Amino acid sequence: MVKEKKAVYKLGITGGIGSGKTSVCRVFNVLGIPFFSTDPEARKIMESDPEIIKRINSIAGKNLYTNGSLDRTALASIIFNNNSLLKKVNTLVHPLVFENFEKWQKEQDAPYVIMEAAILFESGASKLVDKVATVVAPLEERLDRVIQRNNLTREQILERIRNQMDDESRIKLSDYVIHNSENDMIIPAILKIHEDILKNNKVG
Numbered sequence: 001m002v003k004e005k006k007a008v009y010k011l012g013i014t015g016g017i018g019s020g021k022t023s024v025c026r027v028f029n030v031l032g033i034p035f036f037s038t039d040p041e042a043r044k045i046m047e048s049d050p051e052i053i054k055r056i057n058s059i060a061g062k063n064l065y066t067n068g069s070l071d072r073t074a075l076a077s078i079i080f081n082n083n084s085l086l087k088k089v090n091t092l093v094h095p096l097v098f099e100n101f102e103k104w105q106k107e108q109d110a111p112y113v114i115m116e117a118a119i120l121f122e123s124g125a126s127k128l129v130d131k132v133a134t135v136v137a138p139l140e141e142r143l144d145r146v147i148q149r150n151n152l153t154r155e156q157i158l159e160r161i162r163n164q165m166d167d168e169s170r171i172k173l174s175d176y177v178i179h180n181s182e183n184d185m186i187i188p189a190i191l192k193i194h195e196d197i198l199k200n201n202k203v204g
Contacts (some may be wrong), residue, residue: 008105009112010128011197014120015135015156016164018142020180024135025116027190036101036113038125042093045100047071059088080159082133094123101128114199120166121173133176133193136167141181 013028013035015021025035045052047070056070057063060078066073078088078171105113117125127130137145146157171177177198178189 004203008108008110009197010105010130011112011114011193012120012126012129012132012172013114013116013135014118014126014132014170015137015178016142016167016170017118017160017179018144018146019135019137020145020186021116021118021135024133024178024186024190025114026185028114028194031190031194032110033112033114033194034108034110035116036104037106038097038101038115038117038123041100043070043072045093045096047184049096052073052096055092056089059085059092074162078154080156080163083163086163090119090123094125098125098128110141119164126173131175131197132173133178134167134174135178135180136171137180 011033013021013025013053015024022037025037029035032124046056047053053065053070056075057065060075064074075089101115105115112130115125115129118125120126120129120132142161143154143157146152147154148159176189176193178186178193180186
């Protein structure tokens, strides 16, 4: 008799732009926990799926792939100023991202897996995970981090922050909170969550 594979336990990690979600995920990764980042996955889909490319151009009202790859700056300037178009793009891409996450998590051999998503609650991805940890950091630190890593202005980042759920609302919906300011020690907080999942949920 073939033993049925137990459903993989899933932790969602969310937080606003610049909160340090990926850094937190990398610490979990050192503990042997694989993570799936939805943003790079969405980018990959928008660059390679012919039907998605066609529909993004249709939503934008112009060709955003003139150089053979998506002009992300042009797309951002269109959708982050228009909530209706932002929703349309998200509705188009998110189901495929979730589908790929489901396939990916079935291939993992770990006590649990992580889905990292900035808009975990807004996109409905929170329904795919068992517990959620929100990463928070002071606004100025978040702005500094994003300005250093991306070619974005302060106003462009604030625009994106306004399009995301605020920390207070995320925290209310979360099981764990990780404070990721320069003055905070994230490793003890992550270890505590890791031990809690292993112990209370009898995973692994």
